[in-house]
Amino acid sequence: MLSEQSVPVVRATLPAVGSAIGDIADLFYRKLFDAHPELLRDLFNRGNQANGEQQRALAGSVAAFAGLLLENPDERADVMLSRISHKHASLGITSDQYTIVHRHLMAAVAEVLGDAVTPEVARAWDEVYWLMANALIALEARLYARKGVADGDVWRPMEIVDRVEESADAVSLVLEPADDRTVVPFRPGQYVSIQVELPDGARQIRQYSLSAAPGRSGLRVTVKRVRGGGQPDGEVSSWLYANARKGDVLSVSLPAGDLALAEHDGPLLLASAGIGVTPILSMLDHLAAAGATRPVTVVHADRTPDDHAHRQEQLDLVRALPDARLHLWYEEPGDRAPEASAGRADLTGLDLPEGLTAYLCGPVPFMRAVRGDLLSRGVPAEAIHYEVFGPDLWLGRQ
Numbered sequence: 001m002l003s004e005q006s007v008p009v010v011r012a013t014l015p016a017v018g019s020a021i022g023d024i025a026d027l028f029y030r031k032l033f034d035a036h037p038e039l040l041r042d043l044f045n046r047g048n049q050a051n052g053e054q055q056r057a058l059a060g061s062v063a064a065f066a067g068l069l070l071e072n073p074d075e076r077a078d079v080m081l082s083r084i085s086h087k088h089a090s091l092g093i094t095s096d097q098y099t100i101v102h103r104h105l106m107a108a109v110a111e112v113l114g115d116a117v118t119p120e121v122a123r124a125w126d127e128v129y130w131l132m133a134n135a136l137i138a139l140e141a142r143l144y145a146r147k148g149v150a151d152g153d154v155w156r157p158m159e160i161v162d163r164v165e166e167s168a169d170a171v172s173l174v175l176e177p178a179d180d181r182t183v184v185p186f187r188p189g190q191y192v193s194i195q196v197e198l199p200d201g202a203r204q205i206r207q208y209s210l211s212a213a214p215g216r217s218g219l220r221v222t223v224k225r226v227r228g229g230g231q232p233d234g235e236v237s238s239w240l241y242a243n244a245r246k247g248d249v250l251s252v253s254l255p256a257g258d259l260a261l262a263e264h265d266g267p268l269l270l271a272s273a274g275i276g277v278t279p280i281l282s283m284l285d286h287l288a289a290a291g292a293t294r295p296v297t298v299v300h301a302d303r304t305p306d307d308h309a310h311r312q313e314q315l316d317l318v319r320a321l322p323d324a325r326l327h328l329w330y331e332e333p334g335d336r337a338p339e340a341s342a343g344r345a346d347l348t349g350l351d352l353p354e355g356l357t358a359y360l361c362g363p364v365p366f367m368r369a370v371r372g373d374l375l376s377r378g379v380p381a382e383a384i385h386y387e388v389f390g391p392d393l394w395l396g397r398q
């Protein structure tokens with residue numbers, strides 16, 4: 001909870017901080033990476049930094065958090081903090097690194113806002129930062145403790161024991177521990193981080209959802225190579241697609257992620273588009289393995305049936321469930337998928353049972369459309385869960 005003295009100061013300065021957040025974020029990262037170049041090379045996603053749009057996630061979330069503190073001083077922004085803490089735990093972030101981020105973030109705020117940052121203003125924003133940082137540190141400590149590891153000790157060598165081309169652009173890799181440890185349990189919907197060494201020596205990290213059920217031998221991920229279309233091709237996905245071979249060893253973090261299938265018997269809606277099918281496949285595989293009888297509505301949208309990674313597997317999993325229905329949309333269905341509809345996914349005509357819980361994964365415009373359809377059909381916002389395959393710029397804006 002924000003102290004009484006700081007509430008009016010944060011309220012008065014939030015608009016200035018909010019409108020300067022782009023400049024603050026730029027300067028913050030410049031300062032951070034000048035002082036610690038190894039963080040950009042080996043920890044932060046340099047694609048996110050380069051494409052400009054998404055680098056505001058960290059600094060922007062502090063301003064969003066301040067706004068939530070002012071609106072609901074007694075509540076913590078749990079959804080937002082949970083998502084960030086899982087991402088941090090999957091990267092092995094440790095509590096001492098918060099002091100480094102604090103130093104450069106506060107220096108950037110002071111430099112961008114200039115004289116407006118009186119000692120009183122600096123104190124109030126310091127308080128916001130540490131409220132958020134301490135909440136994150138506590139959540140991350142709990143995640144590490146639950147896995148039985150020391151803070152930040154999440155990286156494991158894993159061997160690729162199988163590689164399958166799932167579509168022209170997507171490849172699945174099955175990973176098994178390359179040391180004497182066993183696979184850590186996870187919940188369907190969770191992801192791992194994978195770190196690879198690129199040709200210039202940088203060790204870049206990206207997240208990949210687990211695409212098969214827990215309890216299978218090894219961990220399976222499915223990676224779609226990102227084609228730049230005028231911009232550079234995606235670094236890590238293209239590298240994995242071109243280079244990851246059976247027998248190679250990758251550096252993989254322990255599973256994390258707050259999108260996880262809840263264990264109850266109510267009806268489900270599982271909606272995905274494109275490579276967003278991966279966490280949904282893990283959920284379907286888990287439901288099929290558990291012999292689940294709950295009603296499941298499955299929605300998937302893709303460009304063509306050939307682009308639909310794991311298409312046959314998804315059809316088979318839905319068929320294996322006694323009360324599941326699959327609705328497919330392809331922008332270009334061709335004649336390979338007579339069961340599918342043409343065009344973009346549209347839930348308005350679907351028969352949706354009462355009391356459903358929804359899990360969505362795909363590009364943000366797809367999820368925004370599906371979420372909008374669900375809200376207008378009376379599905380409560382708290383029953384709609386989603387995963388964004390990038391920094392979540394929805395955080396704090398719902």
Ligand SMILES: Cc1cc2nc3c(=O)[nH]c(=O)nc-3n(C[C@H](O)[C@H](O)[C@H](O)COP(=O)(O)OP(=O)(O)OC[C@H]3O[C@@H](n4cnc5c(N)ncnc54)[C@H](O)[C@@H]3O)c2cc1C
Pocket residue numbers: 045046047048050051191206207208209210222223224225226227228231232233234235236237238257275278279387388389390391
């Ligand atoms: C929780 C989570 C789960 C995920 N699960 C999966 C999954 O199951 N399967 C999957 O395939 N992906 C998944 N992703 C996405 C994955 O983590 C990567 O983001 C994806 O593979 C792209 O990474 P990359 O290194 O190939 O691209 P990057 O190199 O990071 O590039 C990303 C984008 O930035 C653009 N870019 C790069 N440099 C510049 C520049 N200089 N100027 C302008 N634009 C630029 C690129 O063109 C590209 O469009 C997931 C992400 C998250 C957060």
Ligand code: HEM
Pocket residue numbers: 039043044045046048049057058059061062083084087088091093094097098099101129132133136390391392393395
């Ligand atoms: C209060 C302090 C912090 C806040 C508010 C914060 C916030 C965030 C947010 C919002 C994201 C994006 C989450 C998502 O949507 O996926 C993120 C990701 C990340 N954070 Fe933090 N963070 C903090 C501290 C730290 C620290 C101390 C480090 C370590 C140096 C760190 C490293 C990272 C990295 C590497 C990512 C992944 C982003 C990328 O690779 O581009 N963060 N953080």
